[in-house]
Amino acid sequence: MNRPTHKAGAPLWAALADHTSTLLSVGCFTALINLLMLVPSIYMLQVYDRVLSSQNETTLWMLTLMVVGFFVFIGALEAIRSFIVIRVGNQLEQGFNLNVYRAAFERNLRRGDGQAGQSLNDLTQVRQFVTGPALFAFFDAPWFPIYLAVIFLFNVWLGVMACAGALLLIALAILNERLTHKPLVEASGFQQQSTHLASSQLQNAESIQAMGMLAALRQRWFALHSRFLTLQNQASDTSAVITAISKSLRLCLQSLVLGLGALLVIEGQMTPGMMIAGSILMGRVLSPIDQLIAVWKQWSGAHMAYQRLDGLLREFPEPPAPMALPAPSGRLSFEQVSAGPPGKRVATLQQISFNLSAGEVLGVLGTSGSGKSTLAKVLVGVWPTLAGTVRLDGADLHRWDREALGPHIGYLPQNIELLRGSIAENIARFAE
Missing domain, CATH: 1.20.1560.10 (ABC transporter type 1, transmembrane domain)
Structure with a gap:
């Protein structure tokens, strides 16, 4: 059926x-x-x-x-x-x-x-x-x-x-x-x-x-x-x-x-x-x-x-089919981004803007609670923004197909835990 x-x-x-x-x-x-x-x-x-x-x-x-x-x-x-x-x-x-x-x-x-x-x-x-x-x-x-x-x-x-x-x-x-x-x-x-x-x-x-x-x-x-x-x-x-x-x-x-x-x-x-x-x-x-x-x-x-x-x-209705986009080249931009932990209206990041071209490296320094983890989670699309837009190759990050974009992103959270499965399966992201 x-x-x-x-x-x-x-x-x-x-x-x-x-x-x-x-x-x-x-x-x-x-x-x-x-x-x-x-x-x-x-x-x-x-x-x-x-x-x-x-x-x-x-x-x-x-x-x-x-x-x-x-x-x-x-x-x-x-x-x-x-x-x-x-x-x-x-x-x-x-x-x-x-x-x-x-x-x-x-x-x-x-x-x-x-x-x-x-x-x-x-x-x-x-x-x-x-x-x-x-x-x-x-x-x-x-x-x-x-x-x-x-x-x-x-x-x-x-x-x-x-x-x-x-x-x-x-x-x-x-x-x-x-x-x-x-x-x-x-x-x-x-x-x-x-x-x-x-x-x-x-x-x-x-x-x-x-x-x-x-x-x-x-x-x-x-x-x-x-x-x-x-x-x-x-x-x-x-x-x-x-x-x-x-x-x-x-x-x-x-x-x-x-x-x-x-x-x-x-x-x-x-x-x-x-x-x-x-x-x-x-x-x-x-x-x-x-x-x-x-x-x-x-x-x-x-x-x-x-x-x-x-x-x-x-x-949380089923989202519409994402737009098919080519593989990302790595051009990243933050446009007046404000963000904070889910469920809270207080922004840890306030109106952050920067641009990175493919191949560039950005180091972020700050005291505990200054928003480094929030920046990382917003950067990879784990947390939504309260205001502003994160763009990858000019397209809103949340418009990308996560299944297609995921293999191009490496992310290491603060709390590391293997998912149920072999080490090889975890490394392969549970794909073939």
Whole structure:
């Protein structure tokens, strides 16, 4: 499949729109599965009202063979539906993982926030939600009114009880969302901070060990992580209580509807088959709502991951194709350049201008903090300028194709670290 087109505004939403026809087919499969879920109730109705009264074994065998065939068909449809959403999720991740990697790299380059790994984890979380059972709960939920309507056809009072139970569960679902949304959002923020802090500390393990700072730094990390755990536990406890209440309520209502059905059978308002079928349908009415409450935490996590990814891709959209330029000769110029560390508006360099021809050498002297490192990073395009332009052979440095320009530039940062791979691969810049 072709890579999703990243449209302006909401790239992930635009990519999902590219799969509209596929998602509609999933909706059709869901509709057929939910309609076929009426089969157990119809089977029960026929067995109680026809087979038991007529003592006809042939009718029982035929009904049983038909219902088994329907269940096999339902299983096949559910498997196909799962295969479809798994492939949609994989195509979404394959279409976006390179772009998310690029955007996260660019954000880390400009801000130095070190959260590139979080963005890739967010993309995986969105894919797992799309391919997991939580999505099917949202597909199945709109079908509970169909089962509710069938119960009303059996008896109005059964329908009223089912409707009241559905409204109670919906109210619990809304309450669950309102009580857990804020702590989950705050917990997610503290989790990112604690993960970033731990990663930055572990990268300097030798210095921490040499200067005996482990206990103090570990305590600082644990303070953030404890706030994350506290908020996470608060949301989980609330969700667990509401989930337990909804499950108990659903089981209670299924028993009560059976008791009400028995009363209506005694009064001659319905048949025993309708009583059993109504109890089964009651479970089908309430089950999707109960499932939504159970998977709400997954939905909240996937929604926050989607929002972070959407913000990342909006802020760092895929750049246009760079202009093809000849190999540089080495003529360099700074034109009134002001620059500073990413994320800070205070300029370390202020209105620097100079020109260098190919082959010339420039030495820069200055005290610590005077801007030597900033000059070097702006010179090779690692940091953007706050004002002014850096030109190479007369062209703005940021208009060059980095993949084409990179082999012509040698850069030795202050902190030297080999990338994962052999020494030969590092020397060759991981090319052939």
